[in-house]
Amino acid sequence: MANSQTTPGIVPGRLPADDIARNFTDLHAPLAPHEAAVAADRCYFCHDAPCMTACPTSIDIPLFIRQIGTGTPEAAAKTIFNQNILGGMCARVCPTETLCEEVCVRETAEGAPVEIGRLQRFATDRLMAKGVHPFERAAATGKRVAVVGAGPAGLSCAHRLAMLGHDVTIYEARAKAGGLNEYGIAAYKTPDGFAQAEVDWLMQIGGIEIVEGKRLGESLSLAGLQDDFDAVFLSIGLGGVNALRASGEDKANVTDAVGFIADLRQSSDLGALPVGRDVVVIGGGMTAVDAAIQSRKLGAENVTIVYRRGQEAMGASRYEQDLAAQNGVRLMFNLRPVAVHGNGAAAEIELEYTTVQDGTVTGTGETLRLRADQVFKAIGQTLTDAPEGLDLSGGKIAVTEAGRTSVAGVWAGGDCASGGDDLTVTAVAEGRDAAMDMHAVLVG
Amino acid sequence: MADLTTNFLGITSPNPFWLASAPPTDKEYNVRRAFEAGWGGVVWKTLGSEGPPVVNVNGPRYGAIYGADRRLLGLNNIELITDRPLQTNLEEITRVKRDYPDRALIVSIMVPCEEEAWKAILPMVEATGADGIELNFGCPHGMAERGMGSAVGQVPEYITMVTEWCKQYYSKPVIVKLTPNITDIRKPAQAAFKGNADAVSLINTINSITSVNLDLMAPEPTIDGKGTHGGYCGPAVKPIALNMVAEIARDAETRGKPISAIGGITTWRDAAEFMVMGAGNVQVCTAAMTYGFKVVQEMISGLSQWMDDKGYAATSDFIGAGVPNVTDWQYLNLNYITKARIDQDACIKCGRCYAACEDTSHQAISMSPDRVFEVQDDECVACNLCVDVCPVENCITMVELQPGEMDKRTGKPVPSEYANWTTHPNNPAAQAAE
Ligand SMILES: Cc1cc2nc3c(=O)[nH]c(=O)nc-3n(C[C@H](O)[C@H](O)[C@H](O)COP(=O)(O)OP(=O)(O)OC[C@H]3O[C@@H](n4cnc5c(N)ncnc54)[C@H](O)[C@@H]3O)c2cc1C
Ligand SMILES: Cc1cc2nc3c(=O)[nH]c(=O)nc-3n(C[C@H](O)[C@H](O)[C@H](O)COP(=O)(O)O)c2cc1C
Ligand code: SF4
Ligand code: SF4
Ligand code: SF4
Numbered sequence: 001m002a003n004s005q006t007t008p009g010i011v012p013g014r015l016p017a018d019d020i021a022r023n024f025t026d027l028h029a030p031l032a033p034h035e036a037a038v039a040a041d042r043c044y045f046c047h048d049a050p051c052m053t054a055c056p057t058s059i060d061i062p063l064f065i066r067q068i069g070t071g072t073p074e075a076a077a078k079t080i081f082n083q084n085i086l087g088g089m090c091a092r093v094c095p096t097e098t099l100c101e102e103v104c105v106r107e108t109a110e111g112a113p114v115e116i117g118r119l120q121r122f123a124t125d126r127l128m129a130k131g132v133h134p135f136e137r138a139a140a141t142g143k144r145v146a147v148v149g150a151g152p153a154g155l156s157c158a159h160r161l162a163m164l165g166h167d168v169t170i171y172e173a174r175a176k177a178g179g180l181n182e183y184g185i186a187a188y189k190t191p192d193g194f195a196q197a198e199v200d201w202l203m204q205i206g207g208i209e210i211v212e213g214k215r216l217g218e219s220l221s222l223a224g225l226q227d228d229f230d231a232v233f234l235s236i237g238l239g240g241v242n243a244l245r246a247s248g249e250d251k252a253n254v255t256d257a258v259g260f261i262a263d264l265r266q267s268s269d270l271g272a273l274p275v276g277r278d279v280v281v282i283g284g285g286m287t288a289v290d291a292a293i294q295s296r297k298l299g300a301e302n303v304t305i306v307y308r309r310g311q312e313a314m315g316a317s318r319y320e321q322d323l324a325a326q327n328g329v330r331l332m333f334n335l336r337p338v339a340v341h342g343n344g345a346a347a348e349i350e351l352e353y354t355t356v357q358d359g360t361v362t363g364t365g366e367t368l369r370l371r372a373d374q375v376f377k378a379i380g381q382t383l384t385d386a387p388e389g390l391d392l393s394g395g396k397i398a399v400t401e402a403g404r405t406s407v408a409g410v411w412a413g414g415d416c417a418s419g420g421d422d423l424t425v426t427a428v429a430e431g432r433d434a435a436m437d438m439h440a441v442l443v444g
Numbered sequence: 445m446a447d448l449t450t451n452f453l454g455i456t457s458p459n460p461f462w463l464a465s466a467p468p469t470d471k472e473y474n475v476r477r478a479f480e481a482g483w484g485g486v487v488w489k490t491l492g493s494e495g496p497p498v499v500n501v502n503g504p505r506y507g508a509i510y511g512a513d514r515r516l517l518g519l520n521n522i523e524l525i526t527d528r529p530l531q532t533n534l535e536e537i538t539r540v541k542r543d544y545p546d547r548a549l550i551v552s553i554m555v556p557c558e559e560e561a562w563k564a565i566l567p568m569v570e571a572t573g574a575d576g577i578e579l580n581f582g583c584p585h586g587m588a589e590r591g592m593g594s595a596v597g598q599v600p601e602y603i604t605m606v607t608e609w610c611k612q613y614y615s616k617p618v619i620v621k622l623t624p625n626i627t628d629i630r631k632p633a634q635a636a637f638k639g640n641a642d643a644v645s646l647i648n649t650i651n652s653i654t655s656v657n658l659d660l661m662a663p664e665p666t667i668d669g670k671g672t673h674g675g676y677c678g679p680a681v682k683p684i685a686l687n688m689v690a691e692i693a694r695d696a697e698t699r700g701k702p703i704s705a706i707g708g709i710t711t712w713r714d715a716a717e718f719m720v721m722g723a724g725n726v727q728v729c730t731a732a733m734t735y736g737f738k739v740v741q742e743m744i745s746g747l748s749q750w751m752d753d754k755g756y757a758a759t760s761d762f763i764g765a766g767v768p769n770v771t772d773w774q775y776l777n778l779n780y781i782t783k784a785r786i787d788q789d790a791c792i793k794c795g796r797c798y799a800a801c802e803d804t805s806h807q808a809i810s811m812s813p814d815r816v817f818e819v820q821d822d823e824c825v826a827c828n829l830c831v832d833v834c835p836v837e838n839c840i841t842m843v844e845l846q847p848g849e850m851d852k853r854t855g856k857p858v859p860s861e862y863a864n865w866t867t868h869p870n871n872p873a874a875q876a877a878e
Binding site for chain 1: 513515711712713735736738739741742745746749750836837
């Protein structure tokens with residue numbers, strides 16, 4: 001008999017294939033031309049626009065929206081890509097509700113911002129659909145740069161360097177480029193193979209080689225790269241995850257949310273991807289929300305997010321919390337895991353109520369139990385593989401504003417580097433800015 | 445990428461977008477910032493004779509017309525020419541031109557209609573090193589009451605006379621700025637070229653009252669309970685300006701003469717349209733006043749994208765390209781027959797086309813009980829009203845009937861040959877067809 005939402009254990013195919021397919025289509029449908037025209041019309045072309053200041057890559061939002069409004073979305077796309085070469089992905093995954101759209105003057109005035117993210121997608125989709133690349137490389141400088149990690153930070157850095165005339169080799173540990181764009185972002189935010197299509201499109205600039213399956217710390221060393229290249233950019237993201245520190249954590253089916261999402265993103269048949277009946281996700285950030293929502297979309301009967309502080313402290317935005325709730329995810333606050341129970345595999349999770357005083361979480365001693373045949377840990381990622389000899393700060397590679405590490409000739413950016421939020425758009429900005437600084441040093 | 449460099453009267457500018465003589469070009473501070481923002485040239489705010497400058501009102505100068513969502517569509521103003529001393533302006537012009545040799549800088553002038561007045565100011569302007577002058581025969585308010593501005597622009601003989609003085613006492617290009625407050629724009633244009641003007645620019649603002657304050661019972665803008673007519677500009681005036689530019693561009697006497705187009709230019713597309721209608725470049729005022737200097741960036745990117753798409757390498761490739769296609773009504777092909785077509789997939793069933801056609805046109809759209817709207821070819825005269833009122837772009841289109849196809853309205857097949865009113869049997873003055 002086919003599986004259903006109530007089939008016990010961790011099983012695939014809880015929903016009919018059609019339902020699963022529908023669940024994983026675009027979260028926001030692309031704007032049709034008329035919708036884009038209406039949305040663009042709402043922009044006031046603000047002076048020194050707050051939205052532009054709020055964008056970590058400082059995209060000239062009023063200009064690109066005006067370019068859409070005057071029938072030149074390709075010019076709009078160029079305005080976007082000038083600042084943010086992954087403007088296509090960012091249009092899909094940026095938490096605009098806490099960035100540009102949060103400060104849009106129409107949000108302030110009417111509670112309804114200009115739909116900047118969707119307009120950005122409208123423009124970038126149009127240019128990318130033409131298959132053309134809007135930039136050309138400057139004259140070759142003869143300089144060679146190694147980039148480690150092909151996530152948004154590495155890709156953005158490599159593209160800018162290539163544009164400036166340098167030759168770039170990207171070393172990537174995984175089998176595919178893209179970083180969390182390919183392995184992490186929720187499937188319904190970037191469906192239809194967009195992440196790889198974007199990498200292919202970006203590579204059209206020329207001068208970038210991606211070597212997959214090469215891991216710094218294994219077949220590569222920083223010293224070796226420093227010898228072989230004129231400069232090195234580290235963008236290795238965060239490879240580790242924090243532990244729960246609850247007893248029974250080692251039981252089967254207590255796993256990392258990021259691993260689950262990576263499997264989901266790489267699955268060619270979501271109907272074959274197993275998921276529990278009673279899923280509990282521990283954590284309060286974007287990863288927790290994404291793991292929870294996607295579990296529900298696969299057909300888990302009960303999905304609960306458990307967060308140890310109050311709702312207002314949650315890392316996921318209010319919009320994302322609401323999205324989780326709309327998808328039938330239960331959000332529980334001020335609870336922390338103390339034990340996972342079960343005979344070999346997880347069956348229940350025991351949670352303790354908490355209070356937060358002066359930022360410190362304290363257990364009250366009162367506990368409750370939830371059914372949990374699958375537990376996902378989404379309580380933050382940690383830096384692994386950081387080469388010896390680099391100063392760290394707050395568990396990340398310490399960098400200056402321009403991305404310089406403590407070692408001359410080595411820059412770093414993205415999630416692995418100190419400063420900035422762990423967001424795709426921030427990684428893009430840091431990669432780009434480091435490239436500009438590297439360029440200044442290389443041709444100095 | 446397309447090269448936007450434009451040569452107008454031998455004056456080159458990196459793009460065809462100039463700021464018109466008005467507050468945006470009122471002083472050095474503005475003009476420098478405009479150049480930094482990317483404007484190709486400016487026409488400096490109109491200078492008057494030496495001596496105490498004119499004064500402006502100290503209450504509101506502008507009135508406005510809005511579209512949906514308070515979009516500024518038309519602006520009216522009662523501002524006069526510069527209210528700053530002549531010497532100050534001349535010094536500033538000299539400095540700015542020196543620092544921006546690659547940009548066009550034209551000086552707008554309005555002095556009394558006396559030879560001495562022009563003879564006095566022109567050498568001073570010449571000394572600034574500016575690229576040319578523009579004669580403001582256009583402002584319709586305030587100055588006109590003093591025999592200047594549109595008071596000159598409405599008398600072709602004065603235009604010729606003053607232009608001749610300018611050509612005599614000034615060595616660089618002379619542009620004559622025309623007022624639209626006249627019945628036939630070709631006459632002042634002809635008069636300007638008769639006086640050896642190098643170019644005409646148009647339009648200046650149109651006499652207008654934008655609105656009436658129903659509490660004060662006075663026109664806006666209201667100054668202490670009274671108002672006066674002002675000069676209208678902005679997107680709303682574009683169609684009027686476009687026609688006037690086209691009229692001059694195709695007039696037998698002025699055809700091919702340089703025109704600098706002004707009036708409602710807000711986007712790259714407006715600019716392209718004016719240039720296709722014969723303008724060698726464009727001037728902008730209200731768009732800059734509404735959105736700031738940065739608005740030029742969209743004009744630049746849009747025009748170059750369009751030129752790339754069309755394969756135009758330089759602006760000269762398309763300037764005037766549409767002029768041969770502007771003709772008189774009597775030469776339009778009466779055998780060109782179209783019918784409206786509604787794309788049922790695109791139709792959102794609002795019924796606006798029906799209301800328009802049923803109530804005010806030719807009763808050529810049918811409406812079924814389940815709100816399907818269809819064009820009845822036997823009634824459709826192809827007026828285009830339904831296309832214009834339909835909220836969905838490209839939902840209603842005009843489809844051309846091919847020669848030999850039946851026009852169900854007339855019951856006759858579409859003739860293959862061109863035929864116009866001049867030979868039509870109903871025309872009492874028709875010449876024989878053969
Ligand atoms: C589940 C999840 C959902 C997210 N959702 C969003 C979202 O919706 N919106 C948003 O803005 N942000 C989101 N983020 C955050 C965002 O994905 C990251 O901030 C961003 O990807 C960081 O980019 P990066 O280039 O620094 O690192 P990564 O994207 O992590 O890329 C690092 C790359 O380096 C490679 N690598 C690692 N170690 C080595 C090594 N030793 N040698 C060679 N290569 C190595 C990795 O394989 C990877 O390809 C999400 C994160 C997660 C985990
Ligand atoms: C406030 C204001 C002041 C103006 N002053 C002048 C002027 O001093 N001299 C002049 O030739 N035109 C003047 N104009 C007219 C403009 O140069 C321009 O011809 C007109 O505004 C139409 O262009 P637009 O639709 O782009 O605004 C003025 C316009 C405005 C709005
Ligand atoms: S803040 Fe809003 S209205 Fe203003 S420029 Fe940005 S998107 Fe447009
Ligand atoms: S635009 Fe500036 S000068 Fe004019 S009324 Fe407003 S604040 Fe005053
Ligand atoms: S106006 Fe357009 S959308 Fe409305 S009913 Fe007619 S065809 Fe349909």
